[in-house]
Amino acid sequence: MPKFIDRINEMATLENEYARDGASFVVIYGRRRVGKTALINHFCEAKSAIFFLATEESESDNRNAFKNLVSEMFDNELLASASLDSWAPIFKSVAEESEKKRIVLVIDEFQNLGKANKAFPSIMQKIWDEVLSKANIMLILCGSLINMMTSQVLNYDSPLYGRRTAQIKLKQIDFSYYHEFDKTLSPDEQIQQYAVTGGVPKYIELFDRKKDIYSSIRDNILSTSAFLYAEPEFLLQKEVSEIGSYFSVLKTIAAGNHKLSKIAGDLGVSQSNLTSYLKNLIDLDIIEREVPITEENPEKSKMGLYRIKDNFITFWFKFVYPNRSMLESGKVQFVLDKLKKNFVDNHVSYVYEDICRENIWELLSEGVSFNRVGRWWGAKDIEIDIVAYDSTGTDMVFGECKYSNQKKGMGVLMALQEKARHVNWKKDTRKEYFVIYSKSGFTDELIEYAKQKKNVFLTKIE
Incomplete structure (x- = not known):
């Protein structure tokens, strides 16, 4: 069973919402693999909870699946036999059940319902206002597509705007907790693994109990059948169109071009044509625009640099993406040998700086x-x-x-x-x-x- 580590603040938020008098409405979002479902499952232990995973099927298929789940949970034969063309009766059934005890109602991958029916956020708004907000229910809407979750739930022009009582943007686990995944690793082994996996629990599990970093990289990333071989494509393909253009931008930044002028020059495009791509990548929490820490007006600073925030994505665009032709033709060992020459100086040393910046807060105690x-x-x-x-x-x-x-x-x-x-x-x-x-x-x-x-x-x- 995967370890549940950190998430202390997030668990405290959820428990506070659970203890709230009356209904609560929590939005949890963040990139794939970061541990949203694990957080929710851990929170729901020993609680009366309904967990519904919305799929990319039609709205009617999702509605029918939700109806079957609720009727089975509450042994409601009337609901089970009903033929429904609206969502409201199902949610009303949950609300009636909440008169007996508090219920946690989770809709995971909520954005899929909005993809199936663009009007679904409006449907959900009416259900919240008329049914769930008056019930003894904690509603959790969870999603992985950051752009869609933002537009459907969080933005000012969303029908659901202003309804939530809390929101959690789940991020990666800090390095300070990394040792809890595998206490047999030395500090240096932890740093090198963290330089590849970042704080993404799913990636860390793949490297678990494996001492040799290069064997782990070969088996989990460089092999064309490996789980992480095409991971960035999976992460981005549903968030953006023109995925090739975004890959070119990320490859250029990973290669060490951080200034807007250098990125544009390397790609052979104008700076004005590049800004929309960079903004989207910032909104997706993949890159950040950084200025010297003493700048008083960061937005107006001409010193801005663009950096990839994610260790794994940085690693992939440095060492995997430029070598995919060789990997596809079976030259895995050649790519691995090439990687070994640059891994520490051109990657781990930079991640080490990030770890130290995180650690510097301990000086407050001095x-x-x-x-x-x-x-x-x-x-x-x-x-x-x-x-x-x-x-x-x-x-x-x-x-x-x-x-x-x-x-x-x-x-x-x-x-x-x-x-x-x-x-x-x-x-x-x-x-x-x-x-x-x-x-x-x-x-x-x-x-x-x-x-x-x-x-x-x-x-x-x-």
């Missing part, structure tokens, strides 16, 4: 004050892996992340201190702190120096 964390870059290609600061105070943290097999010494700290001079935020009044993350530890000289300085921290991800 008395350092900050409320913003991110990257910083400026002119002359100067980049700082981590910058954290207190927007209402004067503390500022500068961090460097080194994923290599050599211990790091004074040179790394001095280089970081030099780069920090280029950051202008409260330059004359701020209190500076410096953090070095190193996979392989530190030299005795740097350790001794840090002991003498209260503003220098040396950290390993354990």
